Amino acid sequence: MSYQQVKFYQTGTLTVGNRLLDEQQRTVQATLDRSNSLDSGHRACQGCGEALGARYAIDAAMRAADNQLVATNATGCLEVFTTPYPESAWRIPWIHSLFGNAAAVATGVAAALKVKGREGIRVIAQGGDGGTTDIGFGCLSGMFERNDDVLYICYDNQAYMNTGVQRSSATPGAARTATTQPLGPQPGAEFGKGKNVPLIAMAHMIPYVATASVHDLHDLEAKVTRAMLLHGARYIQVFVPCPLGWGARPADTMKIARLAVESGLYPLFEAEHGEIVNVTRLRHRADVEEYLTLQRRFAHVFKHPEQLQHIRAIADQNIRKFGLLDAQEGVAR
Amino acid sequence: MKTPFAITLDVGSSLLNKTGSWRTERPVYVDRLPPCNNACPAGENIQQWLFHAEEGDYEQAWREIMRNNPMPAIMGRACYHPCESSCNRAQLDQAVNIHAVERFLGDQALRHGWQVEVSAQSSGKRVLVIGAGPSGLSAAYHLALAGHDVVIHEAGPLPGGMMRFGIPKYRLPRDVVDGEIQRIVDLGVTLRLNTKVEDIPATMQDEGYDACFVAIGAHVAKRVDIPTPDASRILDAVSVLRDMETESEPPMLGRRVVVYGGGNTAVDVARTAKRLGAAEAVIVYRRTRDQMPAHDFEMDDAMEEGVVVNWLRTITSMDDTGFTIEKMELDEDGWPQPTGEFETIEADTLVMALGQNVDTSILENLPGASVKKDGVVEVGSDMMTGHPGIFAGGDMVPSERTVTVAAGHGKKAARHIDAYLRGGKYTPAPKHELADHGLLNTWYYTDAEQTVQPLLDDIRRQTTFEEVTGGLDESNALYEARRCLSCGNCFECDNCYGVCPDNSITKLGPGKRFEFKYDYCKGCGLCAAECPCGAIKMVPEEI
Ligand SMILES: Cc1cc2nc3c(=O)[nH]c(=O)nc-3n(C[C@H](O)[C@H](O)[C@H](O)COP(=O)(O)OP(=O)(O)OC[C@H]3O[C@@H](n4cnc5c(N)ncnc54)[C@H](O)[C@@H]3O)c2cc1C
Ligand SMILES: Cc1ncc(C[n+]2csc(CCOP(=O)(O)OP(=O)(O)O)c2C)c(N)n1
Ligand code: SF4
Ligand SMILES: [Mg+2]
Numbered sequence: 001m002s003y004q005q006v007k008f009y010q011t012g013t014l015t016v017g018n019r020l021l022d023e024q025q026r027t028v029q030a031t032l033d034r035s036n037s038l039d040s041g042h043r044a045c046q047g048c049g050e051a052l053g054a055r056y057a058i059d060a061a062m063r064a065a066d067n068q069l070v071a072t073n074a075t076g077c078l079e080v081f082t083t084p085y086p087e088s089a090w091r092i093p094w095i096h097s098l099f100g101n102a103a104a105v106a107t108g109v110a111a112a113l114k115v116k117g118r119e120g121i122r123v124i125a126q127g128g129d130g131g132t133t134d135i136g137f138g139c140l141s142g143m144f145e146r147n148d149d150v151l152y153i154c155y156d157n158q159a160y161m162n163t164g165v166q167r168s169s170a171t172p173g174a175a176r177t178a179t180t181q182p183l184g185p186q187p188g189a190e191f192g193k194g195k196n197v198p199l200i201a202m203a204h205m206i207p208y209v210a211t212a213s214v215h216d217l218h219d220l221e222a223k224v225t226r227a228m229l230l231h232g233a234r235y236i237q238v239f240v241p242c243p244l245g246w247g248a249r250p251a252d253t254m255k256i257a258r259l260a261v262e263s264g265l266y267p268l269f270e271a272e273h274g275e276i277v278n279v280t281r282l283r284h285r286a287d288v289e290e291y292l293t294l295q296r297r298f299a300h301v302f303k304h305p306e307q308l309q310h311i312r313a314i315a316d317q318n319i320r321k322f323g324l325l326d327a328q329e330g331v332a333r
Numbered sequence: 334m335k336t337p338f339a340i341t342l343d344v345g346s347s348l349l350n351k352t353g354s355w356r357t358e359r360p361v362y363v364d365r366l367p368p369c370n371n372a373c374p375a376g377e378n379i380q381q382w383l384f385h386a387e388e389g390d391y392e393q394a395w396r397e398i399m400r401n402n403p404m405p406a407i408m409g410r411a412c413y414h415p416c417e418s419s420c421n422r423a424q425l426d427q428a429v430n431i432h433a434v435e436r437f438l439g440d441q442a443l444r445h446g447w448q449v450e451v452s453a454q455s456s457g458k459r460v461l462v463i464g465a466g467p468s469g470l471s472a473a474y475h476l477a478l479a480g481h482d483v484v485i486h487e488a489g490p491l492p493g494g495m496m497r498f499g500i501p502k503y504r505l506p507r508d509v510v511d512g513e514i515q516r517i518v519d520l521g522v523t524l525r526l527n528t529k530v531e532d533i534p535a536t537m538q539d540e541g542y543d544a545c546f547v548a549i550g551a552h553v554a555k556r557v558d559i560p561t562p563d564a565s566r567i568l569d570a571v572s573v574l575r576d577m578e579t580e581s582e583p584p585m586l587g588r589r590v591v592v593y594g595g596g597n598t599a600v601d602v603a604r605t606a607k608r609l610g611a612a613e614a615v616i617v618y619r620r621t622r623d624q625m626p627a628h629d630f631e632m633d634d635a636m637e638e639g640v641v642v643n644w645l646r647t648i649t650s651m652d653d654t655g656f657t658i659e660k661m662e663l664d665e666d667g668w669p670q671p672t673g674e675f676e677t678i679e680a681d682t683l684v685m686a687l688g689q690n691v692d693t694s695i696l697e698n699l700p701g702a703s704v705k706k707d708g709v710v711e712v713g714s715d716m717m718t719g720h721p722g723i724f725a726g727g728d729m730v731p732s733e734r735t736v737t738v739a740a741g742h743g744k745k746a747a748r749h750i751d752a753y754l755r756g757g758k759y760t761p762a763p764k765h766e767l768a769d770h771g772l773l774n775t776w777y778y779t780d781a782e783q784t785v786q787p788l789l790d791d792i793r794r795q796t797t798f799e800e801v802t803g804g805l806d807e808s809n810a811l812y813e814a815r816r817c818l819s820c821g822n823c824f825e826c827d828n829c830y831g832v833c834p835d836n837s838i839t840k841l842g843p844g845k846r847f848e849f850k851y852d853y854c855k856g857c858g859l860c861a862a863e864c865p866c867g868a869i870k871m872v873p874e875e876i
Contacts, residue, residue, distance in 0.1 A: 010387065010815045010824070011865060012779040017827025019843065020387060020815065029831040032840055040836045040850065041347030046355065046857035052834040082347070089347035217831060243857075251858030254832060258776065284776075 003222035013218045027217050028063045029055075035062040035091065042089035044081040047250025049240035049257065050155045053214040054078055054126065057153050057238060058092065060221040064228035065122040069093070070109055074102035074127030074136055077162040077242075078155060100135035102127045103143040106150040119149075122228065126153045129170035130160040132237075133197045140197075140235075144204035147232040151224075154197065154235070157242035165245040169194045172265070173314070174307050175297045177245075182300040187307045198271075201235040205274040208234040213268060214241070215257035219280055223270060239266050247296025259291035264315035267322040279322045288312050352835060356856030358871045360829075360849060365768035365821025365867060369416035369431060374733070375402040375471075375741040379416055379431055380822060386434055386814035392447055394814075395438045399449055402740050403474040404467065404513045406443055407496060409436025410505050410802070412737045413628060421770045421820050427783035429816045430805075437810040443512040451520055453480035458754045461486065461542040463530045463695075466494020467736045468548035468727030470517055471743025472750070476546075477520040479751045484540070485522060488529035490579065494550050495728070496736060498575040501601050503608065503798045533699055533723060544722045544750045547696070547710075548743065551689040551728040557593075559683070561651040570594070570602045570686035577605065587681025589613045591656060593648055594686035595625040600632060602684050603640040607795055615678065616642045619661055619669045634801065638794050645669060646676075648683070655679035691729045699723065705731065715759070716746035724750055768821025772867030777828070781816050784809045823847070823868040829860035 017030030106125035173191035268280035385394035420428035465487035554569035595618035661669035701719035726742025752759035787803035
């Protein structure tokens, strides 16, 4: 745990702020002077998890870097909805290049800053899961391998949303996308395919890898802050529900993210130099069904018990593998 | 316009794009009525005083209680806390231990000598209050705060009514009663003891009162006829409990005491008998435990102290050694019916605890006033009797008989009397919509079990009149206050400010809450969904 969890005081550290906590125990988002790096007026859908995750992460990074920050951005919703030329919702130095090369461009920015002796300025690369796990994967792996001084943040909404919800290698089994239509016993996205990029990043033995979720702000900010304290290649993958692509109510974004984590489907952990140093224990274990029913992309699994069973088995495996429960069932550490 | 190569437009901010036009629903901040406040017979703003207590500002918390109820230390002990029965937290783990925090605050005030001050200008009006029970005292307090000259006429030798002559001191220590009454007197209220009012209009005329609040309680014990050779062995509960306070020697109840009745008074007498040395204290009740009006927690306390209960029994006669009792059985409608089977129990005394009637004699000749068939006095929604300027409340009017209801009546009557004296009419503020449990997002509340108050050890409970239930200390009172969910009212957790993907909420700073930027709010509803306490409502836009 990178931050001191507070379990009492009405809402403890579960809410964004809490007047009963010391200022330092509240989040960056709770402050009056947060940078609002991603400002109002952007064109993301109602309830977009990615817009929220990006503001959370970049505001925390801005705070940690004393506002000395440059971000590169892969093509994808985050780039398109924030920056319809000539308008931009970004209030930081920000550069968009291509769909697949955000990591490489960031490497270049970091190198240039180094040459100019301006290493105090920190570099972030960001992109969607498609831009990260598929087309940008080569550039990303290279950036890791060279241990370039870049924090790469992947906003994982589990498909290519900006072009109309096509499957990516981060799409979970049984999810319906435009390219994985469920048909009879065919579950939509096939089980057992895709990649787990956080684990692959760990295999590069880079200084820092973490997964985070948009619903757990204290945890997310702590991870970004931790990453910013370190140098070299760092990777954070943030779970960000997409109401449009997942067929969910915009108001359910947080709830869905919470249930993904609490059901064990999206384990949250931190790793340093290839070794897991912290996992977020489940607070109130949820059943996968609770998570799935809120999303039309999984509607068909309720007609196919074996698909539901398969998803439940994945959650159970995560819980075992990452040790997401305490000795006591379902109780947070 | 000079732009770099291949650039044709100046860079602009997305703030030019007013995404508020997308909205079909708009979030609005609301204040809802917390269930605890809704249930409080004295109309306390419980959530608000807990809010101050959460920050450790106990004096402010106490002052908030005092706006509605002048006796927090008494209420924190004697009140049956309907607030807790409706507390939303009960659906999460256990209710907030509201009465324990109230008691803590009341005790703090007594310890530190916190006082309230009359800031209103003197109205020049005089009000007569008859009876110094909780209802009369509460009315006197609120009337004094409103600037009126208040005189209480109390028939008894000491003030407090049933708080002193009913509720035993092991539940309500007398220094607490004295302390809280003294604070009311210190506001400038005149208290005349041993002064029974016989004729209200005459007393008002003689001493020049402009209005009167009657709160004489219900003190006449109900009895049933039981054939007996020795009537001196049949007592009634209210006189036994009263003698405990007024006589130098405690009443002689003997070794084996039978109490007849199923209410809280029966329980109090049985527990008192135990403490006076009775080897056996048996409650005989006609119906079943479920049907007993006594509260479960009081029954539990009594049974822990060795009180025994015989359910489904009536007493038919008494002889030299004891009673004949008949077994009862419930009929289909749940009414007890005799079975013809009899038993005997040995006993020295029988104490009847069958309820009390109001001594309505002083109202019977009062023009306009009407006494209902069951012996209670009718009042309007403004607590006024049929006689203009004479108001009534507490046990003597139709309602539940508790100290808190009595105190609530006193407050309500005081508000109406004040308006009456100023030639106006008091209209209470309309109530907010109720903050139901379903409106909360309980994920955000930490897992925190209720604090249990310490209990006196068993031996001392059976032999002394020391207070049975202990109070909270500072740290657990603070913890307990912080268990409050703040149902229906913003407590500035910053969740809305944080979860808006469109950064369309302005935080106004501590104590000032938040504001929506409707220019940008897309109406996604995340703020409302993630507000822990249900203080944001989505309302359709007119399109
Ligand atoms: C044994 C017992 C235990 C109880 N326990 C609880 C409890 O734990 N919690 C709870 O909420 N409630 C309890 N109650 C009920 C509660 O005490 C009463 O509902 C409450 O005291 C009623 O307040 P009141 O002001 O209407 O009347 P009272 O408290 O009865 O006060 C009326 C006062 O008027 C005086 N008076 C009467 N006639 C005249 C007159 N003509 N002139 C001048 N003065 C007069 C009386 O002497 C008395 O002091 C209990 C009652 C009893 C009997
Ligand atoms: C080389 C290339 N191929 C395809 C595209 C079209 N394209 C733009 S965004 C996008 C999908 C982005 O998906 P993801 O990276 O997951 O981001 P999201 O929109 O889901 O946030 C695609 C396929 C492109 N811009 N460039
Ligand atoms: S499609 Fe999904 S990711 Fe893209 S803006 Fe809409 S909600 Fe956000
Ligand atoms: Mg995506």
